[in-house]
Amino acid sequence: MTQQSEIFKKVISHAKEYGFIFPSSEIYDGLSAVYDYGQNGAVLKNNIRQYWWKAMVQLNENIVGIDASILMHPTTWKASGHVDAFNDPLIDNKDSKKRYRADVLVEDYVAKIDGKIEKEIVKASKRFGDAFDKEAFINTNTRVKDYQEKANAILKRLGKSLEAGNLEDVKALIEELEIACPESGSRNWTDVKQFNLMFGTKLGASADSAMDLYLRPETAQGIFVNFLNVQKSGRMKLPFGIAQTGKAFRNEIVARQFIFRMREFEQMEMQFFIQPGTQKEWYEKWKEKRLNWHLSLGMGSENYRFHDHEKLAHYADAASDIEFKFPFGFKELEGIHSRTDFDLKSHEEFAGKKLQYFDHEKNENYVPYVVETSIGLDRMFLAIFSNSLQEETLEDGSTRTVLKLPKILAPTKLAVFPLIKKDGLPEIAREIVSQLKWDMDVAYDEKDAVGRRYRRQDALGTPYCITVDHQTLEDQTVTLRERDSMKQERIAIDQLSDLLKEKLDVKHFLKQL
Numbered sequence: 001m002t003q004q005s006e007i008f009k010k011v012i013s014h015a016k017e018y019g020f021i022f023p024s025s026e027i028y029d030g031l032s033a034v035y036d037y038g039q040n041g042a043v044l045k046n047n048i049r050q051y052w053w054k055a056m057v058q059l060n061e062n063i064v065g066i067d068a069s070i071l072m073h074p075t076t077w078k079a080s081g082h083v084d085a086f087n088d089p090l091i092d093n094k095d096s097k098k099r100y101r102a103d104v105l106v107e108d109y110v111a112k113i114d115g116k117i118e119k120e121i122v123k124a125s126k127r128f129g130d131a132f133d134k135e136a137f138i139n140t141n142t143r144v145k146d147y148q149e150k151a152n153a154i155l156k157r158l159g160k161s162l163e164a165g166n167l168e169d170v171k172a173l174i175e176e177l178e179i180a181c182p183e184s185g186s187r188n189w190t191d192v193k194q195f196n197l198m199f200g201t202k203l204g205a206s207a208d209s210a211m212d213l214y215l216r217p218e219t220a221q222g223i224f225v226n227f228l229n230v231q232k233s234g235r236m237k238l239p240f241g242i243a244q245t246g247k248a249f250r251n252e253i254v255a256r257q258f259i260f261r262m263r264e265f266e267q268m269e270m271q272f273f274i275q276p277g278t279q280k281e282w283y284e285k286w287k288e289k290r291l292n293w294h295l296s297l298g299m300g301s302e303n304y305r306f307h308d309h310e311k312l313a314h315y316a317d318a319a320s321d322i323e324f325k326f327p328f329g330f331k332e333l334e335g336i337h338s339r340t341d342f343d344l345k346s347h348e349e350f351a352g353k354k355l356q357y358f359d360h361e362k363n364e365n366y367v368p369y370v371v372e373t374s375i376g377l378d379r380m381f382l383a384i385f386s387n388s389l390q391e392e393t394l395e396d397g398s399t400r401t402v403l404k405l406p407k408i409l410a411p412t413k414l415a416v417f418p419l420i421k422k423d424g425l426p427e428i429a430r431e432i433v434s435q436l437k438w439d440m441d442v443a444y445d446e447k448d449a450v451g452r453r454y455r456r457q458d459a460l461g462t463p464y465c466i467t468v469d470h471q472t473l474e475d476q477t478v479t480l481r482e483r484d485s486m487k488q489e490r491i492a493i494d495q496l497s498d499l500l501k502e503k504l505d506v507k508h509f510l511k512q513l
């Protein structure tokens, strides 16, 4: 097992063991690519959602938030292009009867080549020790260069064939590379076909009159169909944005990688309506603003990069992903798309209603252009959670598992312990909890030795712990211990509230935007 998959396995088991994420309906052996958030996961997810909402809605006068429904009139998805174009190329293995995404089979093949490159690097770094220059090795070692060239050529051909809709060539590529079914080892493949990712459902009780609906595959369309309602009722002037968070559903063929690719997930999207012709400028601005939002959480600028799309979706004239370094490599975390006037124009056409803005300065009506920012909440959760989970070797040689979550997002901000369960210490600790719980999520814990209680809170990501001891009885001070440095200091009980509120103030993070 590679080091990367080892780390990822730890992320998944830690998330379950500490009440962050459970497989859905686990007592029935779970449901593939569907997950439930546990008692700590639900709070962390909510905190991430709020951090996004504050940055997008609360801090921008010209952005408002809505909450549109999951079920929408089915014509919405005709107009948006999802009925005709929201497809993945799939292939079945005739022997195992297993279904795969054809592009993912090829990408997995390329990932194996990348794995071979990684092995060569590890071998060489062991051989050369401190003198090892990774960059120079990659650029000069012939075996590594051959692997890289092969991988690049495969990806280039795959991209070209998909773009041209040449599914025969995708199948030919799979056959030429002798890719076998991961289940059965068989190379007996069907042709590659397009598969629509939307989940269907029905509205209405009687079978004859029931209407076929879809569960929304993105939240964005709920914003487009409400564009005029919001603009008129809010007297909004261009440029302005409409934001929302909510569930989206996609019948993903390849659904692995834990909460990275789910069938039911949550999006946080914002459509920014602008004057036609200004889209380039706003697209660049939103790319920068969104990257700054990520950087404000302090998870290391080296873990982010932009990936500008060459192959554009049917609605876009420019698109870029913010990629994050997940345990399985750099992958898309958020998309910034310049969507032109495609969606509003298409809804005008299908609904037969005008969706235009009257520009008082220009004295004319037009359909605004849109720049969209779209991030998966669950994917953001995974980025934060996997980046925060660390194993440290302490000075005494012992190890500790610590979840170094950005403090403002931690599900529990403070844990309060009485040193022992007598001498009036639990009563004082409980009194501190009852005072501070109005301002933050506080936990009380009196089980086990204090050292073990610290470790438990470290694993949950709790940034601060307070211990009430016998000195507290004399001078009304407690020990305040900080998660990352493990430093301890004495603090007067009556100063705790102000001190913690200051340390955990979201404002300090958001001010970096």
Ligand code: GAP
Residues within 6 Å of the ligand: 217, 218, 219, 220, 250, 252, 259, 260, 261, 262, 263, 265, 266, 267, 269, 332, 333, 334, 335, 372, 374, 375, 376, 377, 378, 379
């Ligand atoms: N409205 C544009 C849109 O939906 P997208 O690139 O398909 O664009 C946006 O999705 C974001 O939603 C992605 O960057 C990702 O974070 C998240 N996302 C998409 N599919 C997902 C899935 N199956 N599971 C989890 N998150 C997903």
